[in-house]
Amino acid sequence: MALKLSDYKTEVHNDWCPGCGDFGILNAIQMALSEMGIQKHRAVIFSGIGCSGKTPHFINTYGIHTLHGRVLPFSQGAKLCNPELEIIAVGGDGDGLGIGAGHFVSAGRRNVDMLYIIFNNGVYGLTKGQASPTLKLGLKTKSLPLPNSNDSVNPLALAAVSGFTFIARGYSYDVRHLKDLIKQGIAHKGLAYLDVLQPCPTYNDINTREWYQGSDNLDSETGKQIPRTYKLEGAGFDGIVHLEDEADTKMSNAILKSYEWGKKIPIGIFYQNEMVPTYEERIASKIPDYIKNPPSSQSVSLTDGRSNSDISRLLDILRVSS
Amino acid sequence: MSLTNKVKNSLNWLIGGAQGSGVDSAANIFSRACAEGGLQVFGKREYYSNIKGEHSYFTVRISEREIRSHVDEISMLVSFDAETLLRHAGSVVKGGGIVYDSELAEVKIGEVPTLDDAFRDRLVGLLEKVGKPLTVQGVLDYASDNDVSLFSIPYFQLLEEFSTKIEDHSLSKLSRMVNVMSLSSSMALLGFPFETLGSAIRYIFRSKPKIADLNFMAANYAYEYTRTHHGASGLAFGLTTKKPLPDVILVQGNQSSALGKLTAGCKFQTYYPITPASDDSEFLEANEIVPQVEGKDGSILVLQTEDEIAAITMAIGGALTGARSATATSGPGFSLMTEALGWAGMNEVPIVVSLYQRAGPATGLPTRHEQGDLLFATKAGHGEFPRIVFASGDIEESYYDTIKVFNFAEKFQMPVIHLLDKAIANSITTCKIFDQQRILIDRGLLMENVSDISPDLGHASHYRRFKLIRDNKNNNNGDANYLISPRVLLGTENGIFWNTGDEHTEEGHITEDPEIRTAMMDKRMDKLRIAIEQIGDEDKATLYGIDEPDSLTVISWGSTKGAILDAMDRLIDEGKKIRFVQLRLLNPFPIERVRTLIGNYKQLVDIEMNYSSQLALLISENIGISMDHLIVKYNGRPISSSEVYNALVRIILGEAPRRIVLKHGA
Numbered sequence: 001m002a003l004k005l006s007d008y009k010t011e012v013h014n015d016w017c018p019g020c021g022d023f024g025i026l027n028a029i030q031m032a033l034s035e036m037g038i039q040k041h042r043a044v045i046f047s048g049i050g051c052s053g054k055t056p057h058f059i060n061t062y063g064i065h066t067l068h069g070r071v072l073p074f075s076q077g078a079k080l081c082n083p084e085l086e087i088i089a090v091g092g093d094g095d096g097l098g099i100g101a102g103h104f105v106s107a108g109r110r111n112v113d114m115l116y117i118i119f120n121n122g123v124y125g126l127t128k129g130q131a132s133p134t135l136k137l138g139l140k141t142k143s144l145p146l147p148n149s150n151d152s153v154n155p156l157a158l159a160a161v162s163g164f165t166f167i168a169r170g171y172s173y174d175v176r177h178l179k180d181l182i183k184q185g186i187a188h189k190g191l192a193y194l195d196v197l198q199p200c201p202t203y204n205d206i207n208t209r210e211w212y213q214g215s216d217n218l219d220s221e222t223g224k225q226i227p228r229t230y231k232l233e234g235a236g237f238d239g240i241v242h243l244e245d246e247a248d249t250k251m252s253n254a255i256l257k258s259y260e261w262g263k264k265i266p267i268g269i270f271y272q273n274e275m276v277p278t279y280e281e282r283i284a285s286k287i288p289d290y291i292k293n294p295p296s297s298q299s300v301s302l303t304d305g306r307s308n309s310d311i312s313r314l315l316d317i318l319r320v321s322s
Numbered sequence: 323m324s325l326t327n328k329v330k331n332s333l334n335w336l337i338g339g340a341q342g343s344g345v346d347s348a349a350n351i352f353s354r355a356c357a358e359g360g361l362q363v364f365g366k367r368e369y370y371s372n373i374k375g376e377h378s379y380f381t382v383r384i385s386e387r388e389i390r391s392h393v394d395e396i397s398m399l400v401s402f403d404a405e406t407l408l409r410h411a412g413s414v415v416k417g418g419g420i421v422y423d424s425e426l427a428e429v430k431i432g433e434v435p436t437l438d439d440a441f442r443d444r445l446v447g448l449l450e451k452v453g454k455p456l457t458v459q460g461v462l463d464y465a466s467d468n469d470v471s472l473f474s475i476p477y478f479q480l481l482e483e484f485s486t487k488i489e490d491h492s493l494s495k496l497s498r499m500v501n502v503m504s505l506s507s508s509m510a511l512l513g514f515p516f517e518t519l520g521s522a523i524r525y526i527f528r529s530k531p532k533i534a535d536l537n538f539m540a541a542n543y544a545y546e547y548t549r550t551h552h553g554a555s556g557l558a559f560g561l562t563t564k565k566p567l568p569d570v571i572l573v574q575g576n577q578s579s580a581l582g583k584l585t586a587g588c589k590f591q592t593y594y595p596i597t598p599a600s601d602d603s604e605f606l607e608a609n610e611i612v613p614q615v616e617g618k619d620g621s622i623l624v625l626q627t628e629d630e631i632a633a634i635t636m637a638i639g640g641a642l643t644g645a646r647s648a649t650a651t652s653g654p655g656f657s658l659m660t661e662a663l664g665w666a667g668m669n670e671v672p673i674v675v676s677l678y679q680r681a682g683p684a685t686g687l688p689t690r691h692e693q694g695d696l697l698f699a700t701k702a703g704h705g706e707f708p709r710i711v712f713a714s715g716d717i718e719e720s721y722y723d724t725i726k727v728f729n730f731a732e733k734f735q736m737p738v739i740h741l742l743d744k745a746i747a748n749s750i751t752t753c754k755i756f757d758q759q760r761i762l763i764d765r766g767l768l769m770e771n772v773s774d775i776s777p778d779l780g781h782a783s784h785y786r787r788f789k790l791i792r793d794n795k796n797n798n799n800g801d802a803n804y805l806i807s808p809r810v811l812l813g814t815e816n817g818i819f820w821n822t823g824d825e826h827t828e829e830g831h832i833t834e835d836p837e838i839r840t841a842m843m844d845k846r847m848d849k850l851r852i853a854i855e856q857i858g859d860e861d862k863a864t865l866y867g868i869d870e871p872d873s874l875t876v877i878s879w880g881s882t883k884g885a886i887l888d889a890m891d892r893l894i895d896e897g898k899k900i901r902f903v904q905l906r907l908l909n910p911f912p913i914e915r916v917r918t919l920i921g922n923y924k925q926l927v928d929i930e931m932n933y934s935s936q937l938a939l940l941i942s943e944n945i946g947i948s949m950d951h952l953i954v955k956y957n958g959r960p961i962s963s964s965e966v967y968n969a970l971v972r973i974i975l976g977e978a979p980r981r982i983v984l985k986h987g988a
Contacts, residue, residue: 012831041815046639049823057820057831062812064642065822065832066635067665073632077639077647078812080623081590085643085813106628287610287621295645296811298620300587305762307585307725309620310613314581315755318571320357 005034012057021198021209022051024172025119026058029088031175032182033061038086046075048091048100050126052119055090069100072107072116076279079114082296083280086186087114094124097133097153107191108162110279115185115192116164118155119172121200122207129203142205156258156270159193160251166192167239167254167271171229172199173209177267189274197229197265217263232257232268241273328560329417331361331386333397333512336413337505338379338406340436341372344501347526348400349380350750352505355514355522356384357572357752359563364389364884366960367748368988371597371688376436377405379988382750384561390716390751390884391963394986397559400508402477402500404429404458405436408445409988411461416469417558420462421508423500424474427459471556475507475548484543488536502537503544510548514561519545569755575717575746576601578756579676582724583648584612584622585758588674590640590647592625592633594655597689598747599678602650630655634662634675641666641673642821644768644811646728650676653695654685656739660702663737667707669821669830670788670809670846672731672738672766676724679743681958690958691744693880693931697939699739700909706843708850710734711909712861713741715883718753720746723906725761726861733766734853735806736846741908745881745931745960767808772816775808785810786828787819790841804848850910862912865919867901868894874974875920877949878929879905879937881960886929888963893970900970905937911944920947927973929953931961935981952981959987 008030016022033043043061047053049068056063066074075089096104096118107116122135129143133153140147159167166188170178178196185192199209208215214225232239239254241247254271277285284290299308335352339345346367353363364383370376381392396413399406399420407422408431414420431442431449446456452467454460462472477500485496502523509519520538527534554560573581580602583591593603607624614620623645627633633649640647651659656677666673679695681687686694699711710730714720720742731738769775772785779791787809792802810817820830825842827833867873867890878886883904890900903919905912920926928938928949935952942948953969955961965984972978 010831041813041818044812054832057822060818062818063820063830064639064812065820065824067661067823070631070635070662073627073635074639077590077592077636078643079639080625080636081640081645081647082643082811082813102628103632106632283623287623289618289621290623293618293620295589295621295623295640295647296643296813298587298589298645299614299617300589300646300765301763302616305764306615306759307587307763308614308616309584309587309758310615311581311584311756311758313613314584314609315571315758318573318577319755320354320570320572320752321566321568 003034003037003040005030007040008033008060010058010060014058016051016054017202019201020051021121021172021200022055022119024175024178025117025196025198026055028175028178028182030059031179032186035179036183036186042084043086043088044078046071046078046087046089048095050092050095050124052090052092052095069095069098070103071095072100072103075114076107076110076112079112080279080283081294083113083291083294088186089114089116091118092132093118093120093122093134093155094132097155097158101133104158105162108159108164111163111165111190111276112279113190115182115188115194117182117194117196119198120155120195121198121204123200123203125200125203139206141203143203154258155193155195157255160255160258160271163276164193165190165273165276166269168193168269169195169197169267171197171212171267173212174229174267177231181269184269188272190276190278197267228263228265229267230264232266232270235266237266237268239269239271241275244275247273247275329558330560330562331384333559333561334381334383334393334395335398335400335508336379336381336396336410337400338377338410339401339403339501340374340405341369341376341378342374343403344498345378345380348501348505349382351502351519351522351526353382353750354525354572355509355519356382356561357570358522358566359514359518359561360566361386361561361563362389363572363750363752364391365750366392366745368959369689377409379406379410389888391888392960394962394964398508398512400504402504405434407458408434408437408461409441411465412448413988414465414470419471419473419511419554419557419559420465421473421475421504421511422462424476425478427457427462427474429458431456471554473507473511473548473552475504475544477503480544480547484540487543488539496540499537499540502541506541506544507548510545511552511554511557512559512561513554515563516542516545518563570752571755572750572752573717574750575720575748577605578717578721579724579740579742580605581756582721584609586725586728587646587763588622588648588728589620589645590623590637592627592636592649593651594627594630594633596652596655598680598744599650599652599655599676601747602676602678630658631662634659634673637673638662638666638671641671642812648674648676650678652678652680653682656695656698656702663709664703664705664707665823666737667703667709667846668823670735672735674727674731675737675739677739677741678747679741681956687958689744691931691960692956692958693743693882693936694956696741696879696908696932696936699741700940706847708734708736708846709909710736710738710853710907711741712738712907713880713905714746715880715904715906717746717749717751721756722761725763729764730853730857732768733764733856734849735766735809736849741880743881767806769808769810772810772814779805779808785817785819787830788826788828788842788845790828790845801844803851804845806849806852854910854912857907859915862907862915863919864904864906865901866890866904868899869901870899871922872924873899873901874925874927874970875923876900876902876927876929876970877905877937877941878902879908882929882931885961885963885966889966889970892967898974908940911940913944916941917945925950925973927951927953927970929961929966931955950980951978953984954981955984957985957987962986
């Protein structure tokens with residue numbers, strides 16, 4: 001039976017603020033799962049803490065709402081024990097780039113085959129609007145008592161230097177485009193990072209939906225708003241590594257591109273390289289049977305309860321008499 | 323060499339040297355040789371938090387009867403550097419022997435830079451008091467005055483001769499074998515046959531045949547030299563060999579729990595490097611392909627993470643897929659794990675944390691021993707959630723216990739903290755080969771298919787991970803007991819569930835409803851009652867010794883077991899009535915079992931390797947009994963049976979204060 005979009009929705013009441021950018025991301029994830037026909041029981045949505053952390057509860061697949069900052073290690077552990085699972089990790093910018101930044105970098109080094117989406121809005125919404133790691137230096141969003149005195153981290157550049165092999169940015173009010181990026185991130189072989197610009201209507205009164213749509217950015221001739229976001233693929237930017245020796249150049253281009261901000265904000269794929277071995281492949285080079293017989297599917301006991309493992313060889317080495 | 327006037331096959335041998343100079347290899351060869359010679363072995367390793375240069379030493383106790391601990395008195399001191407002599411010569415007993423490098427006698431105490439000021443001051447004080455020079459010769463004279471035999475071996479001359487003999491003139495390379503040569507000299511003096519020693523050398527270097535040959539020959543050269551040039555008439559100790567019993571292994575404490583993990587079917591272990599826990603993970607990684615009784619080889623995936631938070635959270639992620647998952651750490655790492663421990667408790671995820679305790683707080687004494695984390699393990703984490711805390715007493719026990727703790731984790735669907743420690747991890751012992759079939763695997767209510775869940779477990783139209791199921795009995799609130807809900811794994815068809823660190827509904831969705839909150843707390847905490855009902859008495863606490871009303875009762879937990887049992891044997895041999903209650907299940911606290919075992923005690927003595935007598939506090943909290951005596955030690959060095967014996971004698975004689983602080987250690 002074909003799976004419909006509605007099959008991926010739960011009846012759990014969604015308590016995000018009206019107008020929240022998270023809704024667009026939730027819809028895009030559900031659309032991507034449905035269009036890709038991923039069976040519900042094969043998908044697991046892991047999340048961190050914050051507004052975005054509630055996402056799994058609204059999706060009718062397995063959903064694991066973890067701890068603040070720890071979504072990546074939880075989800076990597078599950079994926080490596082059962083590589084058959086289709087895993088999407090989601091979290092906020094504070095979750096992934098503040099408290100969880102160490103895991104972000106280390107996950108890049110592993111390149112586990114899964115997708116990580118950051119709902120990036122520049123604030124800690126659920127704790128009432130403190131500055132997050134992606135809020136620019138000197139900005140004062142409405143609940144900050146004083147302007148932000150930390151500089152912002154560039155998640156796309158950080159993903160690139162950490163080793164993520166798919167790096168993209170979407171915009172939560174361009175749901176179709178975002179859905180396509182999610183599908184490409186899921187299909188990507190390796191660790192995919194998807195940064196989603198997601199206006200927080202309640203606490204970020206600077207990077208608002210109107211701001212992204214160019215309310216202050218009018219065409220001098222027509223007087224029309226010029227949206228800030230533009231699509232990389234439409235601008236002739238190709239971040240995909242086709243040949244091994246172009247990887248460095250493509251990555252440099254991606255990093256340069258990721259610093260474009262202000263009147264023009266690129267969305268789309270900045271970088272993709274499927275030639276880097278995934279962590280699963282690295283394990284399989286040491287444990288040849290790993291993919292066919294991963295940790296989750298190995299039997300541990302015989303029918304009578306005796307252990308199925310045989311450590312006689314190791315015990316024989318320790319034996320004092322031969 | 324006649325053994326008639328000697329103490330045969332009962333001694334305590336110590337080898338020391340700079341870290342990185344082969345002390346461990348020499349001690350492992352000695353242990354292996356004695357074990358192959360049919361003797362019982364208990365060894366322990368002491369070392370600094372340092373890579374090269376600081377003093378490390380290894381004591382190996384040998385006996386014909388079972389031994390489970392170390393003693394403070396040294397029968398034979400084997401050295402090839404000055405510091406070992408300075409630090410240990412004073413502990414050699416009358417009739418004992420010291421093997422040393424002839425060239426070191428004139429080394430002055432002030433010339434040994436690794437000797438810390440505090441020790442140097444104590445040594446200088448001692449030598450000045452007894453009127454000896456402040457040199458290696460001074461400490462040797464001091465030992466000699468105590469009827470200790472001195473065996474001076476000219477290592478450098480031997481190396482030169484050996485180098486000529488084998489026509490290999492790279493002396494700096496050959497000098498690395500001075501460890502094996504000194505060991506071999508000691509074996510010659512003890513009358514131990516070279517054949518068995520040679521076999522042990524080949525065993526220890528089995529992966530490097532050329533090095534094995536070289537060491538074998540050098541050892542033989544030193545052995546023959548020593549036999550020719552030294553009589554051992556003054557030495558009161560000797561060794562003889564016999565055929566070892568079949569099915570005896572010589573195993574280290576950093577292998578036993580890892581072996582238990584393989585038998586338990588642990589398929590995923592995560593870790594962040596930390597002493598003394600890393601060896602457990604490294605052993606597993608080195609043996610990641612696991613032969614199986616049925617089917618093709620299995621495996622264990624070992625993953626080094628970026629920190630301990632990642633270690634435990636990855637292990638939880640693995641456990642959700644059905645892989646038996648564990649992480650191994652020590653105190654500082656466990657501190658970082660506590661938030662996730664609560665998440666596992668909240669979401670009823672079975673994981674095992676092997677907690678190899680070391681001396682804290684903070685970095686503490688990173689390579690030294692302590693049992694300082696008992697109360698922390700029982701309470702770690704914010705809020706209230708169920709967990710099992712289980713402590714192993716020795717190497718052999720730790721193998722079987724490791725299989726049990728995986729069963730506990732899955733049967734009761736909660737995190738288990740398996741308490742081990744530095745003393746266990748860094749000791750080596752002979753014991754009966756592990757029985758791979760003694761402990762059966764029990765995965766609890768783990769359902770491969772949702773349709774397998776029986777209707778009487780309340781399964782309705784759709785699967786609910788945290789289904790509230792009650793039985794017909796009442797708990798002490800007068801409410802019906804909760805049962806454990808059947809568990810399915812991520813990826814199971816029709817089994818979709820949610821987990822969250824928030825309080826949750828039966829499906830696993832967030833709720834703040836006060837009634838559901840109460841029910842879910844009751845459901846989770848009720849599993850501790852179920853655990854108490856289902857965990858066997860012997861796993862809760864074990865009784866040893868003479869169980870009579872007028873016996874002195876010793877209570878302890880963890881790796882003090884060996885020292886207590888050995889001291890108790892000695893006291894019982896001397897006609898004393900004494901019994902020992904070894905606590906194994908520390909959380910939930912086995913109140914009834916402990917009450918029964920203690921019974922109408924005469925005098926209660928608590929023995930622990932920490933400052934505050936944490937078990938005594940736990941007993942007081944749970945059954946309101948306070949101890950008559952507390953024997954504690956917190957200087958970083960494991961408790962010896964000599965110390966336990968002496969402290970208990972003081973108590974029996976009525977000469978002891980309520981709290982005795984043990985201080986022996988080098």
